Amino acid sequence: MIDVISADISRRTLLGGLAAGFGAGAADAIVARPRTGGRIRVAGVTASTADTLDPAKGNTSTDYMRHFMLYSGLTQYDAQLHARPGLAERIATRDNVTWHIRLRRGVHFHNGKALDAGDVVYSLMRHRDAATGSKVKAVAEQFAAARRTGPLDLELRLTGANPDLPVILADSHFLIVENGRRDFSTANGTGPFTLRAFAPGIRTVVRRNPDYWKPGRPYLDEIELIAIPDELSRVNALLSGDVQAVLAVNPGSVKRVRASPRHAVMETKSGLFTDLVMRRDHPTTGNADFALAMKYLLDRELIKRALFRGFATVANDQPISPYDPNHNPDIPQRKFDPDRARFLLKRSGLLNARLPVYVSPAANGSVDMGSILQEHAARIGLNLAINRVPSDGYWSTHWMRHPLTFGNLNQRPTTDLMFSLFFQSGAVQNESGWKDARFDRLLLEARHTTDMARRKAIYGDMQWLVHQHGGVGIPVFISLLDGFDRRLRGMFSIPLGGLMAYNFGEYAWWDA
Structure with missing residues (x-):
């Protein structure tokens, strides 16, 4: 039995990893003596009546922040996206198929109930139930069975080997809820804060636990x-x-924020992207020549320079960024080529079509991307009608519901998770509705292989399939820019999302 996760990891090891990955400032932010007390207000980007207290249904950055405040996971990410002990003090396996999990003693839910293995078994397996409406159901399909083996011990058996499991379990959707909990009109977690007030689409207030x-x-x-x-x-x-902290500062606002002696901006290199979504189940956008033509119309260098002021990395119409160890650098970079786009559009019979494109501030940069795309399309005879819609309700009302929209996806901690959530044929959030049997087979093959070189090669083939045939155009990977009051301390970068991958709540402290 090999301990994959153990609570015996020393504090020195953790801080050393932070310093190596992000510079001494990150480690200093952790070791500085924190003060207890203070009240802050934090502004996210999106809110709607679909805001939820159920981690399984989280769909926006605001949901993720709320959930990390109220619930805890079996593992947690560090600055280098390694899994560290959370509610699980030990996770061990011999074959990456059967996993043995030992929970911490003395952990209690907000209502006073002691955490036990039954809570974890329920929390993991509920994602497989279609009635739950879990956003990670496609990922949880690999949970073949879970059983309680003791008050604080359980066994989780997968359908096949997956060495990424401890990292996957740190995702916000897999936060632990009380055994049998189905009513999420309130929150009962083991997280750092308790719920004081929750008004969907308006605000959430939490208090120190x-x-x-x-x-x-x-x-x-x-x-x-x-x-x-x-x-x-x-x-x-x-x-x-x-407010004392905000997500998603526009690159054009960085100088303005940094000009204030009381405020700062933290940049985090990331695999975040805003993508053009072309529904493959629609007769127009499902045309392969049309989809490829739109990818050739993306002026990546202009988008990087003009929209993001250099706070971005050119992408290549597939979601695995250069910061991911499984990135395939051998795929030729797709260039801006309006002549090639015109040829493909003519061959598709859609050259003179008029098509609506839905953009929104909710999808970072999509309004300006849409304008650039519209201008380039007009020059070759394609009429794109840009429909700007409000952020409020965009994800529930427009995203994935029209032939042409824009999405906005954060990097996921593993390649498997990114592909499983957003590109596997049966995934709930497969935003373009793209279905490819070979891709699905490769996804399962990658999970089952324990040869890491072979696994990386499989992921490289999958990136090629998305690049060539997928229904998304990904122009750049966007750096994360958070603005905050300098008195708010203790935070460091985690590349999965803003404000420490939305988990700032338990780390941040007020120096005033």
Whole structure:
């Protein structure tokens, strides 16, 4: 039996990893002596009546922040996307198929109930039930069975080998809920904060959990989470002191924020992307020549320079970024080529078509991307009608519901998770509706192989399939830019999302 995750990892090892990956400033932010107390308000990007207290149904960055405040996972990410002990103090396996999990003692839910193995068995297996509506159902299909082997011990058996399991379990959707919990009108977790108020689409207020299982944490007394969809209004709220931290600062606002002596911007290199989504189940956008033509119309260098002021990396119409160890650098970079696009559109019979494209501030950069795309399309005879819609309700009302929309996806901690959630044929969030039997077979093959070189080669083939045949155009990977009051300390970069991959709550403290 090999211990894959163990609570015996030393604090020195953790801080050394932070310093190596992100510079001494990240480690200093952790070792500086925190103060307890303080109330802050944090502004996310999106909110709607679909906001949820159920981790399985989380769909936006605002959901993820809320869930990490209220619940805990079996594992947690560090700055280098390694899995560290969470509620599980030990995870061990011999074959990457059968996993033995030992839970911490003395952990309690907010209602006082002690955490036991039954809670974890229920929390993991509920994702397989279609009635749950889990956003990670496609991932959870590999959970063949889970059983309680003791009060704090359980066994999880997979359908095949997957060495990524400890990292996957750190995802917000797999946060642990109480055994049998189906009513999420309120929250009962083991997280660093308890729920004080929740109004979907308006705000969430949480208070410090005095019985949190990590001694001394969290540091803040209260956090109010709101959403300000408009970036200019969000930055104005930060600079005026109405909020103390904001997600998704526009690159054009960086100088303005940094000009304030009381505020700062933290950049995190990331695999985040905003993509053009072409529904493959629609007769127009499902045409292979049309989809390829649109990819050739993406002016990647212009998008990087003009939209993101250099805070981006050119992408290649597949979702695995150069920061991922499984990235395939051998796929030829697709260039901006309007002549090639015109040829493909003519061959598809859609050259003079008029097509609506839905954009929204909710999909970072999509409004300007849509304008650039519209201009280039007009020059070769394609009429794209840009429909700008509000952030509020965009993901539930427009995304994936029209032939041409824009998506916005954060990097996932593993290649398997990215492909399983968004490109596998049966995935709930397969935004383009792309279905490829060979891709699905390769996904399962990669999970079952224990030869890491072979696994990387399989993932390289899958990236090629998405690049050539997928229904998304990915122009750049976008750096994450968070704005915050300098008195808010303790935070460091985790490349999966803004504000420490949305898990800032238990780390941040107020130096005032």
